């Protein structure tokens with residue numbers, strides 16, 4: 476991992492929505508742009524931080540063009556602009572959660588449409604497709620997009636949309652986004668990439684050809700585990716209009732306060748991720764050396780099954796590490812509980828380290844044969860590595876690993 480991941484400015488030619496209309500986009504680095512995010516609606520106050528606008532409605536005919544918070548609010552607009560800037564795209568639309576953002580996109584499809592999905596999608600995305608949208612006549616097919624044959628499935632089934640996630644949860648499979656987009660684009664099939672695990676700091680799906688880049692801002696973008704949010708980024712003006720429509724028509728809007736928190740959180744995204752990714756890479760090495768470990772998955776480790784793709788499309792390895800221990804379900808659970816600085820909890824991406832044991836947590840309800848097919852065994856553990864001192868995390872891990880000695 477190199478520091479280039481978080482210091483690279485976006486290329487000059489990328490339209491920077493933070494700049495004034497008509498002015499030449501400034502070649503300003505991402506560390507600067509997350510902090511100086513343009514219009515903050517602070518009026519005559521000189522307030523360095525943007526105010527919060529906890530209002531449901533606005534006087535008709537105001538210069539900002541606001542009318543009702545379900546269809547827009549200054550705090551949404553501030554966050555839209557900083558997220559579009561980090562993604563290096565024309566349009567970002569914020570939502571109340573990652574799942575709201577997913578709902579916004581899927582609601583644009585219609586009865587009879589087929590969505591070709593990566594088979595290892597985030598659990599709530601799967602549930603939404605299978606238990607909600609299936610009732611409205613939307614069908615899904617599940618494909619392993621790390622396999623070259625998956626590209627034939629796109630050509631053969633001509634879906635209404637391709638739905639990807641990379642790296643995936645919890646196995647950190649890395650999908651060649653450019654290859655999938657290169658097949659889909661000429662066929663007019665929009666590709667959505669759930670970019671939550673990498674964030675736009677590490678991976679830019681739109682530059683690789685995706686139509687839509689979706690992120691749960693609950694995770695790394697906010698980074699403090701104190702708000703929920705989601706965003707859909709695009710360069711396609713039609714899709715932008717569709718997202719704005721979904722936000723208000725389905726009531727998927729965030730709260731102004733949560734937007735304000737996420738706008739504050741993103742100011743330290745590059746700093747946090749630099750520390751988290753350095754910690755994660757070191758912990759992955761520590762784990763890989765342990766005799767009780769079957770395998771470690773970390774996208775920028777040379778033993779990752781899609782290492783070459785990960786090197787090409789991800790500027791760094793991210794801050795999630797997944798490990799398979801040579802241990803029973805009970806031993807693995809005990810090990811997780813033995814850790815002091817890793818809280819056993821769902822979610823990821825915050826400054827605090829978390830650990831998740833899918834067999835007893837996120838995937839507890841999944842049938843044994845499905846877990847086996849997905850590769851989720853009883854000794855599998857997912858680390859969301861935080862910003863703590865590396866020596867403390869390493870020491871904590873070492874003492875817990877003694878349980879398996």
Ligand SMILES: *Cc1c(COP(=O)(O)O)cnc(C)c1O
Nearest residue numbers: 572573574597671691693703704
């Ligand atoms: C958490 C998550 C979501 C859902 O986001 P919420 O903000 O919890 O609704 C979607 N995709 C991925 C990959 C996630 O990790």
